[in-house]
Amino acid sequence: MIRKLYDWTMSLADSKHALWALFIVSFAESSVFPIPPDVLMIPMIIARPSKAWLIAAVALVGSVLGALLGYYIGYGLFESVGRPVLEFYGKDAYFDEFAVKYNEWGAWAVLMAGVTPFPFKVITILSGTTQLNFAVFVIASIIARGLRFFIVAALLWKFGAPIRDFIERRLGLMFALFVVLLLGGFYVVKFL
Secondary structure (H helix, E strand, C coil): CHHHHHHHHHHHCCCCCHHHHHHHHHHHHCCCCCCCCHHHHHHHHHHCHHHHHHHHHHHHHHHHHHHHHHHHHHHHHHHHHHHHHHHHCCCHHHHHHHHHHHHHHHHHHHHHHHHCCCCHHHHHHHHHHCCCCHHHHHHHHHHHHHHHHHHHHHHHHHHCHHHHHHHHHHHHHHHHHHHHHHHHHHHHHHHC
């Protein structure tokens, strides 16, 4: 099923409505869809490098608006679905403790999920569920998704098709390592 979704998403890159398709895929990926917009962005930018910045901007806007939907899903459905399940199992107090801890570090969670291969939709929904400060959530989403999409666009614009393999196979790992190093640096500064 995932392969069919991937192939379908790739076919959208050749469509005359590719920018709209990218917007929709970016929007849906931030809340429910399993295929990341990069799959559509990469062939679009390779085909039209002069539109790299526009393509990245469309992905950014779609993704951040989709993140708002993910936040709403978490915020709106937790009380009606999530909390009764937690109460049934006697775990509602644990969730409240978790929410406090998550919200202390929530901006970092959004930043990390927004630039790494971690499913962004999980964090957008969790942020709504824990009621992470909305302004913090939006700003972190814009920064994270902007970094991700504009770095991909810049690499493709500068190096073209030869960088494609690196982006598809290793860029997620590089972003993850960057985040680990960044957090490690903050830890060292704070505690040493």
